Amino acid sequence: MDFFDQIGPTALGSRLRRLSEQMSGQAAEVYALYHLPFEPRWFPVFYLVAEQPGQSVGELAHRIGQTHAAVSQVVKELGKHGLVCTERGAGDLRRNVVTLTAKGAALWPALQEQTNDVRLATTALLEETRHNLWLAMGELEHALAQRSLASRVKAVRNQRLAAEVRIIDYQPAYQADFKRLNVEWIEHYFRLEPADLRALDQPETYILERDGHILLATYREEIVGSCALLKMENNAYELAKLAVSPAAQGLGIGYQLGQAALDKAQALSARRVYLESNTKLDAALQLYYKLGFHKIVDGPPSPYERCNIQMELLLST
Amino acid sequence: MDFFDQIGPTALGSRLRRLSEQMSGQAAEVYALYHLPFEPRWFPVFYLVAEQPGQSVGELAHRIGQTHAAVSQVVKELGKHGLVCTERGAGDLRRNVVTLTAKGAALWPALQEQTNDVRLATTALLEETRHNLWLAMGELEHALAQRSLASRVKAVRNQRLAAEVRIIDYQPAYQADFKRLNVEWIEHYFRLEPADLRALDQPETYILERDGHILLATYREEIVGSCALLKMENNAYELAKLAVSPAAQGLGIGYQLGQAALDKAQALSARRVYLESNTKLDAALQLYYKLGFHKIVDGPPSPYERCNIQMELLLST
DNA sequence: ATTACTTACGTAAGTACTTACAAATATATG
DNA sequence: CATATATTTGTAAGTACTTACGTAAGTAAT
Numbered sequence: 001m002d003f004f005d006q007i008g009p010t011a012l013g014s015r016l017r018r019l020s021e022q023m024s025g026q027a028a029e030v031y032a033l034y035h036l037p038f039e040p041r042w043f044p045v046f047y048l049v050a051e052q053p054g055q056s057v058g059e060l061a062h063r064i065g066q067t068h069a070a071v072s073q074v075v076k077e078l079g080k081h082g083l084v085c086t087e088r089g090a091g092d093l094r095r096n097v098v099t100l101t102a103k104g105a106a107l108w109p110a111l112q113e114q115t116n117d118v119r120l121a122t123t124a125l126l127e128e129t130r131h132n133l134w135l136a137m138g139e140l141e142h143a144l145a146q147r148s149l150a151s152r153v154k155a156v157r158n159q160r161l162a163a164e165v166r167i168i169d170y171q172p173a174y175q176a177d178f179k180r181l182n183v184e185w186i187e188h189y190f191r192l193e194p195a196d197l198r199a200l201d202q203p204e205t206y207i208l209e210r211d212g213h214i215l216l217a218t219y220r221e222e223i224v225g226s227c228a229l230l231k232m233e234n235n236a237y238e239l240a241k242l243a244v245s246p247a248a249q250g251l252g253i254g255y256q257l258g259q260a261a262l263d264k265a266q267a268l269s270a271r272r273v274y275l276e277s278n279t280k281l282d283a284a285l286q287l288y289y290k291l292g293f294h295k296i297v298d299g300p301p302s303p304y305e306r307c308n309i310q311m312e313l314l315l316s317t
Numbered sequence: 318m319d320f321f322d323q324i325g326p327t328a329l330g331s332r333l334r335r336l337s338e339q340m341s342g343q344a345a346e347v348y349a350l351y352h353l354p355f356e357p358r359w360f361p362v363f364y365l366v367a368e369q370p371g372q373s374v375g376e377l378a379h380r381i382g383q384t385h386a387a388v389s390q391v392v393k394e395l396g397k398h399g400l401v402c403t404e405r406g407a408g409d410l411r412r413n414v415v416t417l418t419a420k421g422a423a424l425w426p427a428l429q430e431q432t433n434d435v436r437l438a439t440t441a442l443l444e445e446t447r448h449n450l451w452l453a454m455g456e457l458e459h460a461l462a463q464r465s466l467a468s469r470v471k472a473v474r475n476q477r478l479a480a481e482v483r484i485i486d487y488q489p490a491y492q493a494d495f496k497r498l499n500v501e502w503i504e505h506y507f508r509l510e511p512a513d514l515r516a517l518d519q520p521e522t523y524i525l526e527r528d529g530h531i532l533l534a535t536y537r538e539e540i541v542g543s544c545a546l547l548k549m550e551n552n553a554y555e556l557a558k559l560a561v562s563p564a565a566q567g568l569g570i571g572y573q574l575g576q577a578a579l580d581k582a583q584a585l586s587a588r589r590v591y592l593e594s595n596t597k598l599d600a601a602l603q604l605y606y607k608l609g610f611h612k613i614v615d616g617p618p619s620p621y622e623r624c625n626i627q628m629e630l631l632l633s634t
Numbered sequence: 635a636t637t638a639c640t641t642a643c644g645t646a647a648g649t650a651c652t653t654a655c656a657a658a659t660a661t662a663t664g
Numbered sequence: 665c666a667t668a669t670a671t672t673t674g675t676a677a678g679t680a681c682t683t684a685c686g687t688a689a690g691t692a693a694t
Contacts, residue, residue, distance in 0.1 A: 003361055003364075003365060003380045003381045003382065004382070006368075007361075007364060007432075007436075008436060008439075008440070008451075009436065009439040009440055009443055009451050010432055010435045010436045010439055011360070011361065012340055012439055012443075012450070012451065013337055013340035013341045013343075013344050013357075014360075014361060014381075015451075015454060016333055016336055016337030016340055016454070017334075017337040017341070017650085017651080018382055018383075019333055019337075019454055019457065019458060020330055020333030020334040020336075020337050021651080021652080022458070022461065023329055023330035023333055023461075023466070024330045024334070024680090026330075026461065026465055026466035026467055027330050027466070029465065029466070029467035030466060030467045030470045032467075033467055033470065033471055033474070034474075040330075041679090041680065041681085043328070043331075044320055044324075044328065044331060047320075047324065048320060051323075056642080056643090057642075057643065057644090058641085058642055058643075063320045064320050064331075065320065065321070065335055066335075066681075066682090067681080067682065067683080068642070068643065068644090069643085069644075069645085069681085069682075069683080069684095070680075070681060070682075072643065072644055072645090073644090073645095073680090073681090074680095076644085089642095092641095092642085092689080092690070093688085093689060093690090094641070094642045094643065094688065094689045094690070095642065095643085095689095096642080096643065096644090113477075114470075114474075115324075115327055117470050117473045117474045117477065118327045118466075118470050118473075119325060119326065119327045120473045121466065121469040121470040121472070121473045122325075122326040122327055122329055122466070122469075123325070123326055124469070124473075125457070125460055125461075125466070125469060126326055126329075126457075128456075128460050129453055129456035129457060129460060130452070130456065131448050131449045131450075131452040131453035131456060132448045132453060133329070133448075133450070133453035133454060133456075133457050134325075134326050134329065134332075135447075135448040136446055136448035136449060136450035136453045137332060137333070137336055137450060139445075139446035139447065139448060139450075140336065140442070140443075140446060140450050141336060141339070143442055143445050143446060144339065144343065144442075148343055148346065149340070149343035149344070149346070149347060149435075149438065149439070149442070150343055150346035150347045150349075150350055152438040152439075152441070152442060153347045153350065153434050153435050153438040154350055155438070156434045156435075156437045156438045156441075157350070157351075157431075157434045160430075160434065334680085334681080338681080338682080341649095341650090358649090358650060358651085373672080373673090374672075374673065374674090375671085375672060375673075383651075383652090384651080384652065384653080385672075385673065385674090386651085386652075386653080386654095386673085386674075386675085387650075387651060387652075389673065389674055389675085390650090390651090390674090390675090391650095393674085406672095409659080409660070409671095409672080410658080410659060410660090410672095411658065411659045411660070411671070411672040411673065412659095412671095412672065412673085413672080413673065413674090
């Protein structure tokens with residue numbers, strides 16, 4: 001008890017388990033009360049078969065929300081106790097359709113009586129509470145179906161981690177990091193081209209001195225992302241060398257870098273930002289769209305072999 | 318899904334189980350997200366040990382609300398993975414106190430980070446719902462601790478069955494039933510005495526013709542209970558031969574019979590109802606108290622050997 | 635008609651607990 | 665102080681499901 005108070009809803013799963021075990025135990029007591037030769041775990045299958053005979057194992061499993069294996073085992077046991085019988089499906093010999101035996105049918109009314117008593121008791125029990133458990137469970141299942149807990153936790157984590165990401169300006173000391181980050185992804189998907197090596201080995205000469213800019217992302221004292229703006233003619237810049245280290249991916253660092261680059265371009269009075277990419281890079285393209293880029297068809301010839309898509313974003317002044 | 322809609326809260330236990338399994342599955346996903354060498358089921362134990370080292374297996378089990386066996390197993394596994402170490406309790410060599418190892422302590426901050434992310438995500442998840450599951454579970458656990466489900470169901474059942482109980486007047490055709498019911502319990506606890514046989518074999522002569530009355534309880538076309546009022550002097554009656562067949566016990570039939578007898582005594586302008594019983598008959602004595610009887614010490618001598626307690630109830634006119 | 639794929643099911647083994655039992659130690663009682 | 669009883673723990677086996685896997689039967693594509 002103690003523990004759940006301390007840890008709170010984090011242990012939702014454990015607590016649900018405990019409560020379900022408690023309920024199962026009490027269900028066993030209830031069954032004992034009625035002296036029926038029947039085990040609680042048979043109930044869902046037996047109930048559905050009694051309501052509508054001729055359903056197959058798979059159908060039953062789907063209805064109950066358990067696996068077919070579980071239903072198969074229960075059906076076997078019910079059969080052993082003479083409460084149901086099975087036969088192969090007419091037309092589809094794989095199906096195993098279940099019906100009540102005479103003995104099962106004879107048991108049904110008593111079981112219904114019991115079920116009805118339990119329903120009344122449970123409903124009254126739930127009505128004693130201010131927060132309705134049954135409805136709450138339905139809502140939770142719905143919410144989890146919409147979006148899994150893992151995905152929700154990931155979002156929380158990324159928000160926390162993203163707050164630790166800083167965007168800083170390039171300095172000569174970071175050349176090795178800048179190169180490493182870009183070599184990593186280029187070699188993973190394509191191969192390094194001469195234009196890459198020039199820019200990565202001598203960013204001062206080929207980017208900065210030509211009125212370009214380089215931004216870096218740091219996370220916990222480490223350089224984990226880069227992004228360059230190369231000066232083009234007519235108030236335009238090319239966005240390039242956008243890289244995020246694999247270990248830091250998923251934290252929205254690419255978006256932060258891209259946005260910072262666009263801010264910088266805006267500050268430099270650019271009217272247009274252009275970029276080259278490859279359709280293989282799904283995540284990158286998605287990011288570019290999210291940043292506001294759109295595909296263009298008549299872009300300039302590219303020095304890069306891997307370029308098979310060109311995009312641009314027009315900035316309002 | 319289907320099934321739960323149909324059956325409603327009757328299947329509360331099954332549904333809780335399903336939801337808890339769903340949550341466990343999602344918890345596993347969350348753990349995978351953080352790449353920690355840690356299994357979800359270790360969490361409660363590890364958490365408590367990290368918060369306060371030096372607790373014993375039993376204490377931990379109590380705090381978590383699981384059995385000591387489960388904790389013992391988890392501790393063993395945590396030990397095997399080098400996260401905790403154990404030693405015998407100082408002063409009490411039976412106790413096995415658990416502390417974190419250096420490796421466990423090193424893991425703790427990362428686990429705390431994760432726990433915190435989960436807490437935020439789960440809290441947000443619960444806040445999405447109108448009916449708060451966490452609070453609802455707390456309320457339900459409380460309600461169940463107050464009174465078990467079995468006891469609640471029993472009350473519902475008894476109410477249903479009690480409605481089918483009828484109190485009727487004795488008729489000569491029922492003599493055999495009257496005798497059977499009383500012989501059954503008397504022989505079970507004591508042995509038949511001459512006074513018993515007279516009253517049971519010839520109730521007309523020994524009870525009715527002496528201005529006494531006999532009431533019978535029927536349940537589903539069967540005579541399941543009896544109760545006699547024997548005329549005493551001074552506007553008093555003796556309540557006797559109160560019997561309920563074992564199969565029909567627990568339905569409150571005794572109370573109905575007793576109440577009907579008191580009503581009858583009232584109608585006969587009695588001022589006092591007297592009875593003789595034995596302290597071995599717990600259930601009967603409880604019933605007599607519930608009906609309003611209280612023990613007296615200076616009652617008349619009884620013809621029955623088994624009589625070791627006498628009670629009376631004064632009726633207001 | 636053959637082949638590849640999908641579906642339905644049963645069986646075996648795993649999971650995360652439980653209950654049952656046994657052993658060691660502590661405490662109470664005569 | 666010996667002995668009976670209670671407490672603490674570990675181990676084994678059970679429970680009510682699950683996942684994994686194999687087999688048989690059905691369906692689609694060549």
